[in-house]
Amino acid sequence: MMGEEFVSLSLTPLLIGVFAAIACALPGNFLLLRRQALIGDAISHVVLPGIVVAFLVTGYVSAWPMMLGAAAASLLAVGLIELIKRLGRIEPGAAMGVTFTAMFAGGVLLLEQTDTSAVHLDVEHALYGNLESLIWLDATGWRSVLDPQALAGVPDELPRIFLTLLAVIAFMRLFWRPLKIATFDTGFAQSVGARPTAMGLALVVVAAVAAVAAFDAVGSIIVIAMFICPPAAARLMTNRLERQITWSVVFATVSAVLGYVLAGYGPLWLGADHAVSAAGMIATVSGIILAMAALCAPQRMRSGAPAN
Amino acid sequence: MLTEALTLQLGYNATLVALGAMFLGVAAGVTGTFLFLRKRALVSDAISHATLPGVGLAFMIMVAFGGDGRNLLGLLLGSALSASFGLLCIGWLTRRTRLAEDAAIGAVLSVFFGFGIVLLTIIQTMRVGQQAGLEGFLLGSTAGMLWNDAVIIAVGGALTLAVVIALRRPMTLVAFDPEYAAARGLNVARVDLAIMGLAMAVTVVGLKIVGLILIVAMLIIPPVAARFWSERTDHVALIAGGIGGASAxxxxxxxxxxxALPTGPIIVLVSFATFLISLLLAPGRGVLAAVLRHRRFQRRVHIRQGLLALAQGQPIYERYTLRLLQRAGLVEADGVATETGRARAAKALRDEARWALVRSDQALEGAAALYDGLRDLETVLTMDQITEIDRRIGAPQGVAL
Known part of the structure; x- marks a missing residue:
């Protein structure tokens, strides 16, 4: 399992899965605390029309236009949700539901109406991603990791998601204090000039960027699961934000690694001869972690509630 | 072709599906109204995604017992069971841990859906799995639907609708005022459970037509659109049912x-179109109505301020005010007040004086609270009271011209 085959077949998907999981879990912590957990759900739905429109405009499947289209679609969705909320005086959940279902339906319809049979673009792919297919053909063993020629053959998704992860980390480092203040005490944040509204918008944008980059590699299921499950499980572990974020990174990594391994090798151990969906398995593992945290994590109760 | 489809002349199956979809749409619109008014619209998103593992497991169990895995009744039963389990998980996470409901919804939604996808990939590798067509449950497809399936959908839609109609009164009460409902002796938790159960029934019956990703739209969009047209719960429910039925x-x-067109997205987009129309054009809560209201208010403020300026002999520099006064025949083109203009200006100034007295008098506190700088005093006080105020102000003051 750790031999040459591992490097060429499993190392890159594994790394991509881990990076994608962490990139989504980090902003997910703040979204969870701000009661905006379902923004991740909305974003991961509206990414589809963005990608389809980008494909229709450019005419071919390539990563950057599609990521731009997806990012534009997420921003449009956030704007629309806000607009519907304000103009119609509709509660946020319903405004979100109206927006993302309509945009997703539009994306599906566009996709069905255009001839995409020649390219790898369909709804199922958007949902499950194709983590298993992101293999590194040029690798011949662990030595390839240091071989520039072999490294040139690494699937594009890996550097892309890695850069995104770095950008997310940089954002959180740079704006750590205003983010924290804006999340816990909007009024105070306003009074010390931390611009809570701008911070909230920036957070959504960063979440959208992470979602789009992860979506490109692993599909929307992981995106939603990683936005919510690791931060939620981490929230049950501690009362300190710093520790919560550390826990969420640990949980995201464990979900990605364990999920990938279980999906790839689990069925073989059980005697079946086909792997199952890695994206689905990663989401499942993150759910199991959350369930375990909800059952026995130290801070699972609301503070002040009787611990019966 | 389209008129034939809409007048039910495209064969027995298509007719059944269209009627079933319509029943389902009405039931979804009405049920969704209660979800929406309870501010739990997105719970339906979790319900619908949580059906997927049930579909997969039901297929595998039916195949394991040697049956036909595609039996719609069995698949729907499985989806209902796993959706109920998902609902239980949400309730448990919200009550027993510190997580908020939105986090619980998101967690259940993504984990159940992910596990469902795992099951689907297992089914695809089974010998009978290739032609299972379970992917149809993701986005819905009515093409090639069997006669039995169409009957199940039509009957299921009609049954759900019947239960909604039977339970509409307690559900209205709980959605509108849960405390009052509890005081009336209603079991609020049980009514909430009924609302959830109905939402689940709508989801399960609609799986085959709309697909599980978009069925949530049938529960959310029509009620939100209907909310623009009325302030009464029963009317909102009725309108939402109408919109839902028509779109479906x-x-x-x-x-x-x-x-080739998938049914689900079309239904969703049709109801989204009604939502847009409602958002823009509805009287009262619509955007257009709000804009018109705002403009009317603006005009009243300008005219009032203009009249006060005229009465006090101050020049008016604001072009818009002048234009409005001129259009109302209150000033000439050169800004000099007309006969009516002078009369209205004197009246406005007099009213200001009266209001000042009303606001300084403790006895008239109730009326003074209604002061907003625009309201006519006659709509607040009786003629006798106004005469009394005028007596206290004294003789009419001269108006500077």
Whole structure:
């Protein structure tokens, strides 16, 4: 399992899965605390029309236009949700539901109406991603990791998601204090000039960027699961934000690694001869972690509630 | 072709599907109204995604017992069971841990859906799995639907609708005022459970037509659109039912004409169109109405301020005020007040004086609270009271001209 085959077949998907999981879990912590957990759900739905429109405009499947289209679609969705909320005086959940279902339906319809049979673009792919297919053909063993020629053959998704992860980390480092203040005490944040509204918008944008980059590699299921499950499980572990974020990174990594391994090798151990969906398995593992945290994590109760 | 589809002349199956979709749409609109008014619209998103593992497991169990895995009744039963389990998980996470409901919804939604996808990939590798067509449950498809399936959908839609109609009164009460409902002796928790159960029934019956990703739209969009048209719960529910039924019927009809078009997205987009129309054009809560209201208010403020300026002999520099006064025949083109203008200006100034007295008098506190700088005093006080105020102010003051 750790031999040459591992490097060429499993190392890159594994790394991509881990990076994608962490990139989504980090902003997910703040979204969870701000009661905006379902923004991740909305974003991961509206990414589809963005990608389809980008494909229709450019005419071919390539990563950057599609990521731009997806990012534009997420921003449009956030704007629309806000607009519907304000103009119609509709509660946020319903405004979100109206927006993302309509945009997703539009994306599906566009996709069905255009001839995409020649390219790898369909709804199922958007949902499950194709983590298993992101293999590194040029690798011949662990030595390839240091071989520039072999490294040139690494699937594009890996550097892309890695850069995104770095950008997310940089954002959180740079704006750590205003983010924290804006999340816990909007009024105070306003009074010390931390611009809570701008911070909230920036957070959504960063979440959208992470979602789009992860979506490109692993599909929307992981995106939603990683936005919510690791931060939620981490929230049950501690009362300190710093520790919560550390826990969420640990949980995201464990979900990605364990999920990938279980999906790839689990069925073989059980005697079946086909792997199952890695994206689905990663989401499942993150759910199991959350369930375990909800059952026995130290801070699972609301503070002040009787611990019966 | 389209008119034939909409007038039910495209064969027995298409007719059944269209009627079933319509029943379902009405039931979804009405049920969704209660979810929406309870501020739990997105719970339906979790319900619908949580059906997927049930579909997969039901298929595998039916195949394991040697049956036909595609039996719609069995699949729907499985989806209902796993959706109930998902609902239980949400309730448990919200009550027993510190997580908020939105986090619980998101967690259940993504984990159940992910596990469902795992099951689907297992089924695809089974010998009977290739032609299972379970992917149809993701986005819905009515093409090639069997007669039995169509009957199940039509009957299921009609049954759900019947239960909604039977339970509408307690549900209205709970959605509108849960405390009052509890005081009346209603079991609020049980009514909430009934609302959830109905939402689940709608989801399960609609799986085959709309697909599980978009069925949530049928529960959310029509009530939100209907909310613009009325402030009364029963009216909102009725309108939402109408919008839902019409969208589903048109969507199913369109898809019968063009089988390549998936039914779900069309239904969703048709109801989204009604939402947009409602958002823009509804009287009262619509955007257009709000803009008009704002403009009217603006005009009243300008005219009032203009009249006060005229009465006090101050020049008016604001072009818009002048234009409005001129259009109302209160000033000439050169800004000099007309006969009516002078009369109205004197009246406005007099009213200001009266209001000042009303606001300084403790006895008239109730009326003074209504002061907003625009309201006519006659609508607040009786003629006798006004005469009394005028007596206290004294003789009419001269108006500077």
């Amino acid at each position: 019927y048109i969507g199913a009809g369109l898809s019968a004409v063009a089988p």
